[in-house]
Amino acid sequence: MIRYLIKRLVLAVLAMVAVSVLTFLLFFAVPTSPAYVMCGKQCTAHDIAQTEQRLGLDQPIVVQYADFMKGIVAGRTYGSGELAVHCDAPCLGFSFRTNEPVTSILARTVPATTSIVVGATVIQLVVGVGLGMVSALRRGTAFDRAAVGTSLVGASMQIYFFGPILLLLLVYQLHVLPTPGYTSPLADPGMWFEQMLLPWLTLGFLNSAIFARLSRAQMLETLAEDFVRTARAKGLSRWRVYARHALRAAITPIVTTAGLYLGAALGGAVITETVFGVNGLGRASVDAVNQLNLPVVMATVLLAAFFIIVMNVVVDMLYSVIDPRVRLG
Amino acid sequence: MTATASSAATSGVADDRPYLEVDDLRVQFKTEDGIVRAVDGISFALPRGRTLGIVGESGSGKSVTSLTVMGLHNAARTRITGSIKLDGREIVGLDDEQVRRMRGRDVAMIFQDPLSALHPYYTIGKQISEAYLVHHPGRKAEARKRAIEMLDRVGIPQPKKRADQYPHEFSGGMRQRAMIAMALVNDPSLLIADEPTTALDVTVQAQILDLLEDLQREFNSAIIMITHDLGVVSQVADEVMVMYGGHAIEFGSVEQVLRSPQHPYAWGLLQSVPSLRGNAEEDLDPIPGSPPSLINLPSGCAFHPRCAYKMVGGGPCDLEVPELLPTADAGHVVACHLPENERRRVYEEEIKLGAAQ
Numbered sequence A: 001m002i003r004y005l006i007k008r009l010v011l012a013v014l015a016m017v018a019v020s021v022l023t024f025l026l027f028f029a030v031p032t033s034p035a036y037v038m039c040g041k042q043c044t045a046h047d048i049a050q051t052e053q054r055l056g057l058d059q060p061i062v063v064q065y066a067d068f069m070k071g072i073v074a075g076r077t078y079g080s081g082e083l084a085v086h087c088d089a090p091c092l093g094f095s096f097r098t099n100e101p102v103t104s105i106l107a108r109t110v111p112a113t114t115s116i117v118v119g120a121t122v123i124q125l126v127v128g129v130g131l132g133m134v135s136a137l138r139r140g141t142a143f144d145r146a147a148v149g150t151s152l153v154g155a156s157m158q159i160y161f162f163g164p165i166l167l168l169l170l171v172y173q174l175h176v177l178p179t180p181g182y183t184s185p186l187a188d189p190g191m192w193f194e195q196m197l198l199p200w201l202t203l204g205f206l207n208s209a210i211f212a213r214l215s216r217a218q219m220l221e222t223l224a225e226d227f228v229r230t231a232r233a234k235g236l237s238r239w240r241v242y243a244r245h246a247l248r249a250a251i252t253p254i255v256t257t258a259g260l261y262l263g264a265a266l267g268g269a270v271i272t273e274t275v276f277g278v279n280g281l282g283r284a285s286v287d288a289v290n291q292l293n294l295p296v297v298m299a300t301v302l303l304a305a306f307f308i309i310v311m312n313v314v315v316d317m318l319y320s321v322i323d324p325r326v327r328l329g
Numbered sequence B: 001m002t003a004t005a006s007s008a009a010t011s012g013v014a015d016d017r018p019y020l021e022v023d024d025l026r027v028q029f030k031t032e033d034g035i036v037r038a039v040d041g042i043s044f045a046l047p048r049g050r051t052l053g054i055v056g057e058s059g060s061g062k063s064v065t066s067l068t069v070m071g072l073h074n075a076a077r078t079r080i081t082g083s084i085k086l087d088g089r090e091i092v093g094l095d096d097e098q099v100r101r102m103r104g105r106d107v108a109m110i111f112q113d114p115l116s117a118l119h120p121y122y123t124i125g126k127q128i129s130e131a132y133l134v135h136h137p138g139r140k141a142e143a144r145k146r147a148i149e150m151l152d153r154v155g156i157p158q159p160k161k162r163a164d165q166y167p168h169e170f171s172g173g174m175r176q177r178a179m180i181a182m183a184l185v186n187d188p189s190l191l192i193a194d195e196p197t198t199a200l201d202v203t204v205q206a207q208i209l210d211l212l213e214d215l216q217r218e219f220n221s222a223i224i225m226i227t228h229d230l231g232v233v234s235q236v237a238d239e240v241m242v243m244y245g246g247h248a249i250e251f252g253s254v255e256q257v258l259r260s261p262q263h264p265y266a267w268g269l270l271q272s273v274p275s276l277r278g279n280a281e282e283d284l285d286p287i288p289g290s291p292p293s294l295i296n297l298p299s300g301c302a303f304h305p306r307c308a309y310k311m312v313g314g315g316p317c318d319l320e321v322p323e324l325l326p327t328a329d330a331g332h333v334v335a336c337h338l339p340e341n342e343r344r345r346v347y348e349e350e351i352k353l354g355a356a357q
Ligand SMILES: Nc1ncnc2c1ncn2[C@@H]1O[C@H](COP(=O)(O)OP(=O)(O)O)[C@@H](O)[C@H]1O
Pocket: B029, B031, B036, B038, B056, B057, B058, B059, B060, B061, B062, B063, B064, B065, B294
């Protein structure tokens, strides 16, 4: 078990390094010099050279990578003398366009995104998995058919279609909800909840459809397993057979999917934030791309990759808790 | 072995009344393709301490029969008629909850593949104690003690340690022993073993059968041994029922059915068994053709399309379903249109030399 975990962590770190190298290389493939973009309209060759120097863009790529990594660990200073800007550790780059370290942008936007993703995930697990399980147990009934039909519609629905309809209806027509946005739950938990509700419902319900279908299929498959028949042959009550024997086995692949789906939920969050005008990481990175604000784009790509890798490790660990064959193998 | 088992049956329990009585049992499944008549009118009786072997090719309705006795079919999609009495109590038509209380306590079952039949995420000890706890609620410590006792009883070394291991840490034979321990933890009066040795290699197979015989002697339970292997039947059974297409086509003591079978299908089975023919793997004769569809059974004798002795063309075999009728030998019944003396002659002259011993 310990050896398995160590192996898994080492792999995760290696993956992280590989992703950072790749991301770095990718940004060198961008045809425009970041310095040129930052410099604005009237820019002399001298200005560009100066900016490039400040950013360290005149250094060989290996040195730049080393500087970047060092910045994460120890912070770094861009330029020298009067123009010098300092970026505290962990420094993920500096946004000259907005004149702040990238980490400040992240600190401002990550809470909103986290709120959306976590809330939507809770909904998709409770509603989606619950619906799927119940319809598997009531297979062939009216409930099952309704659930299957609804989830089919939900799974093929898009946020940018469903979102605006809800927005129009609940916010602008019926006025039951405030305009979505982000208020810190520490400052005003009620407001936080009300403003987040729409993004949660939209993203959560659409993802629920996928989880309902997955859970239903998984549960039906498990119910046909020999060990479920054994459990019934022992004389266990129906409820116990479902909860202790079938559910326990069916939940494993659902956990995996849920973990990996958090990565996809990040993607969903980008669209959700755009649709509802929430200032989150997704929106910040879309803005950064539009403005070719490369340090920000790069930091968000790295952050997303980091998040997905961490989720993979978490899923593997959960897996080993659930399945003794992994734990002991 | 038969002698021991039958003496146990007469001495162990006061009454000779059968523990299990099945009468004209029919089981049908509604499917999209039509009605599957998986079991079509079978009857038998089995006292404590005795073993009934049910043989037949796959798809002949053996498992469906046993699952019906366990009450394990989905009531919504299954039609069951006839009668199944356990210790005199009718269970066909009994409500779910009452049947559930009997499952695992009065009747227990072991399955073909112990790896898939055990839950991968629970320890062996937990799974056995759970079987005990359902019928003895609240007695946790006792359940664990019982589990370890049973593991020991079925010949698993270091039962205390093994109880805390998972199924995947057991070998195939040990898993089947654990399965048997789980089935016997409540001391059931009837044990149904559905192909319990099919997934195991030959040496382990023999050990498991020996173990079952030992346990039967000790607990005086009735056993239904389902198998397609006549070798297994000859080792453990007292009586044998041969099934084909959901029907019983021959029934008798193990001597009657294995030493002087009278049904052409039983001859076919006998000729396709390597273990009864020494090392004659090269001249095995599997029964030509394939098992019938249970949705659309052949007319008359269901075996007639594959039978080398059929009488067709105005003859009865493709027109009339043969009834299970007594033979000159008391207790031996056969469903075949061939006259009895003809069946005896064919067996003696054409079949016996090649098969048996
Ligand atoms: N739940 C079910 N629904 C429909 N058909 C079934 C069901 N269970 C078994 N059958 C069919 O009944 C027939 C007998 O099956 P079974 O008793 O498992 O055969 P075997 O003798 O190999 O144990 C097979 O044709 C099988 O397909």
